[in-house]
Ligand SMILES: Cc1ncc(C[n+]2csc(CCOP(=O)(O)OP(=O)(O)O)c2C)c(N)n1
């Protein structure tokens with residue numbers, strides 16, 4: 001893989017920025033200033049970043065309820081995201097969307113989505129648009145292991161195969177759908193294997209390894225851009241926090257929670273690889289860490305100080321007329 005030093009540092013910066021954004025929300029949520037449900041992406045950053053840094057604004061992503069990382073990785077404005085979470089008028093969606101409905105169509109971000117698996121048919125529609133209009137763009141849907149049991153996800157995969165669409169279905173298998181273990185509900189225990197039966201390439205990767213994801217997604221992207229049709233990627237990922245903020249996680253042992261932070265932290269793993277491979281120095285990475293902290297602190301203070309929407313404008317920016 002021929003990633004330049006600047007690209008590697010940029011990948012680390014994006015992953016670190018997402019991590020800092022999420023850790024900050026985890027701390028701040030206790031103040032009661034962030035309305036609505038929050039599902040943190042902490043631990044899964046390598047996936048969003050290794051995928052989205054290979055896309056541009058003509059490519060689409062459809063995200064899910066755990067969508068902060070996907071949107072930030074695809075280029076959503078960090079301050080706009082933070083303000084949106086706080087429900088402020090200057091947020092990315094004028095405070096009407098919040099965590100689970102963040103979108104920025106100008107950057108190809110079709111939105112976070114509270115309906116499990118709904119991103120797959122949405123992005124498939126975007127892939128059909130790209131193919132029909134000949135834009136050269138591709139579409140990617142991010143969904144979890146739980147979404148792999150939704151019928152419309154498989155309908156979308158079948159349609160993408162039949163129409164040979166420039167579409168990539170990216171499953172982040174973090175071992176849990178809400179509070180239920182993946183092994184308990186996924187019959188074959190093998191999402192990629194099950195998807196392959198639809199007649200498309202489907203691979204499983206280690207979602208804690210930025211490089212493995214980058215490579216596998218790069219292959220799928222090459223196929224999609226060359227008009228060779230869709231692919232499925234199943235990434236083995238880990239979730240650091242509960243399903244949602246406030247989930248006591250009685251179904252996970254303390255040992256498991258400590259172990260994933262210790263041994264399966266994608267950010268730590270990337271950091272070690274960059275240093276070992278002499279791609280970056282500790283000082284360079286420390287500087288990026290510090291810059292991410294400063295950026296997120298500034299965004300948080302701006303979000304706290306920003307104005308709420310005027311109640312008289314409640315229905316503005318809410319519905320689209322066609
Ligand atoms: C269609 C639908 N069914 C059920 C729910 C309730 N629900 C919200 S998140 C979730 C679990 C999703 O698990 P997974 O796809 O693995 O994503 P993860 O939360 O692990 O990122 C469920 C069942 C929902 N929002 N939509």
Ligand SMILES: [Mg+2]
Pocket residue numbers: 144145146172173174175176177178
């Ligand atoms: Mg899951």
